[in-house]
Amino acid sequence: MEGRTVSGAIIDGKAFAAGLRERVAAAVPTFVEAAGRPPGLAVVLVGEDPASQVYVRSKGKATIAAGMASFEHRLPVETSQAELIDLVARLNADDAVDGILVQLPLPPQIDEGAVIDAIDPAKDVDGFHIANAGRLATGLPGFVPCTPLGCLMLLKGRLGELAGLDAVVIGRSNIVGKPMARLLLNESCTVTVAHSRTRDLPSLVRRADIVVAAAGRPEMVKGDWLKPGATVIDVGINRIDAGEGKTRLVGDVDFASAVEVAGAITPVPGGVGPMTIAVLLRNTLVAAHIRAGLVPPAGL
Numbered sequence: 001m002e003g004r005t006v007s008g009a010i011i012d013g014k015a016f017a018a019g020l021r022e023r024v025a026a027a028v029p030t031f032v033e034a035a036g037r038p039p040g041l042a043v044v045l046v047g048e049d050p051a052s053q054v055y056v057r058s059k060g061k062a063t064i065a066a067g068m069a070s071f072e073h074r075l076p077v078e079t080s081q082a083e084l085i086d087l088v089a090r091l092n093a094d095d096a097v098d099g100i101l102v103q104l105p106l107p108p109q110i111d112e113g114a115v116i117d118a119i120d121p122a123k124d125v126d127g128f129h130i131a132n133a134g135r136l137a138t139g140l141p142g143f144v145p146c147t148p149l150g151c152l153m154l155l156k157g158r159l160g161e162l163a164g165l166d167a168v169v170i171g172r173s174n175i176v177g178k179p180m181a182r183l184l185l186n187e188s189c190t191v192t193v194a195h196s197r198t199r200d201l202p203s204l205v206r207r208a209d210i211v212v213a214a215a216g217r218p219e220m221v222k223g224d225w226l227k228p229g230a231t232v233i234d235v236g237i238n239r240i241d242a243g244e245g246k247t248r249l250v251g252d253v254d255f256a257s258a259v260e261v262a263g264a265i266t267p268v269p270g271g272v273g274p275m276t277i278a279v280l281l282r283n284t285l286v287a288a289h290i291r292a293g294l295v296p297p298a299g300l
């Protein structure tokens with residue numbers, strides 16, 4: 001990037017996430033006073049995947065920093081599906097636990113869908129349970145997956161009103177692509193969901209005011225695919241070889257070329273990623289209020 005003019009504004013997800021975390025933390029004492037206990041988040045990690053260990057540690061630290069109670073459960077990699085579902089059942093029944101998150105991915109002997117199904121939808125702060133997915137799909141209130149909700153917050157923070165804008169979501173996963181498309185549709189965007197079988201992706205992307213890239217393919221979206229001034233949200237987190245035995249984190253968007261054309265763009269790292277944990281705290285605070293029969297604070 002040295003010596004080049006950057007035309008697109010960088011959306012600072014780290015700063016946005018810090019603001020959200022502060023607002024959540026500021027609302028916790030009022031909850032504690034009313035409910036007589038802090039909001040509680042249980043995070044379950046099965047196995048020793050290095051990235052998952054980092055995310056789980058960060059979630060625990062962020063939970064405590066927000067004044068909430070953190071319950072961390074680390075299970076060995078050979079844990080059976082029945083054992084994991086048994087733990088989920090105990091967390092469902094535990095009154096001190098408002099939110100339950102089972103870190104993904106899970107080892108191959110465990111069916112992720114069966115575990116997610118076992119979580120009480122009222123404690124499903126990940127928003128992955130079919131009851132919450134159905135509520136989002138039909139425009140009803142419920143828990144929304146943290147990463148797409150974080151993307152929507154960044155988009156609204158940047159653009160304000162989204163109604164009428166053309167949006168392309170690249171990727172159709174249950175965790176990001178599908179909920180992202182539903183959120184944008186609920187905001188009255190005209191939404192296209194592209195995927196690995198989509199024909200002529202560049203010309204689809206070229207029509208979009210909003211591009212959300214969640215394809216899991218490093219630097220796939222190029223600057224010359226973009227409509228000038230488009231807002232680009234990069235959900236990708238890909239570690240690539242940087243030579244000399246080193247690695248580098250890149251998104252699904254070729255940042256160097258895209259920043260020249262986009263009106264605004266999220267970087268990787270420091271864009272969408274930090275929003276995931278901030279929204280998790282927000283969802284936990286909301287879950288705690290609903291479970292305690294209290295009205296969740298506005299403006300989170």
Ligand SMILES: Nc1nc2c(c(=O)[nH]1)N[C@@H](CN(C=O)c1ccc(C(=O)N[C@@H](CCC(=O)O)C(=O)O)cc1)CN2
Nearest residue numbers: 055101102103104105126146269270271272273274276
């Ligand atoms: N049960 C869940 N499992 C997983 C989720 C999830 O939302 N729920 N999401 C991802 C991992 N994830 C949180 O769990 C997560 C990913 C990335 C970040 C983040 O802040 N990334 C940084 C870069 C970090 C790095 O240097 O590696 C960034 O983008 O700036 C936070 C959370 C899969 N599993």
